[in-house]
């Protein structure tokens with residue numbers, strides 16, 4: 555914590571934000587799992603996607619059945635992963651939160667194998683190991699097949715999440731506020747229920763607007779960083795207040 559946030563923590567009680575981020579479509583521009591399925595799986599993966607979109611199955615069952623439809627050599631898997639671009643501001647954002655001593659966690663239904671390969675390319679993988687700052691589904695490559703497992707599905711989860719983002723946020727955010735969540739999709743809709751400050755784009759933004767959930771629209775991590783800088787700024791009008799601060 556820097557001097558300014560220490561001073562504020564002393565006068566306002568605990569001001570110690572934690573940031574939780576979705577990966578696919580939030581840190582990446584495209585959904586990597588969708589790309590893998592589109593290019594390497596039997597097209598019936600879309601029928602399973604429809605069952606998930608209709609709420610008939612949770613994301614865990616959805617991914618388990620979809621990833622079983624992939625039949626391709628590992629070189630093709632790597633080629634799909636390597637075609638994905640990251641938000642160009644995400645690296646700077648990681649350095650910004652580190653300077654501010656704000657913990658940053660990536661929470662994803664997607665696969666650690668894929669996420670770590672992409673973060674490694676950006677020079678960011680060292681900090682994010684599955685189970686520590688990265689909470690994702692796990693993947694083992696065996697010949698032409700992909701074998702998933704779900705180390706962060708929660709017993710208590712009623713939605714059948716592959717990675718129960720809400721349960722992880724509840725566990726890791728104890729004693730921290732505000733709880734900041736950054737996301738883009740419908741798999742983030744349970745996570746925003748346990749967050750105090752929400753940055754949203756695409757379907758998550760639409761979901762928040764439809765349900766009267768206060769959120770800050772964003773396009774890139776530069777916007778998220780600017781928003782957090784305003785939260786951290788000392789100007790009285792921009793102080794963090796419960797339940798959701800105004801950023802402008």
Ligand SMILES: [Mg+2]
Nearest residue numbers: 576578579739
């Ligand atoms: Mg997403």
Ligand SMILES: [Zn+2]
Nearest residue numbers: 711713715718
């Ligand atoms: Zn859940």
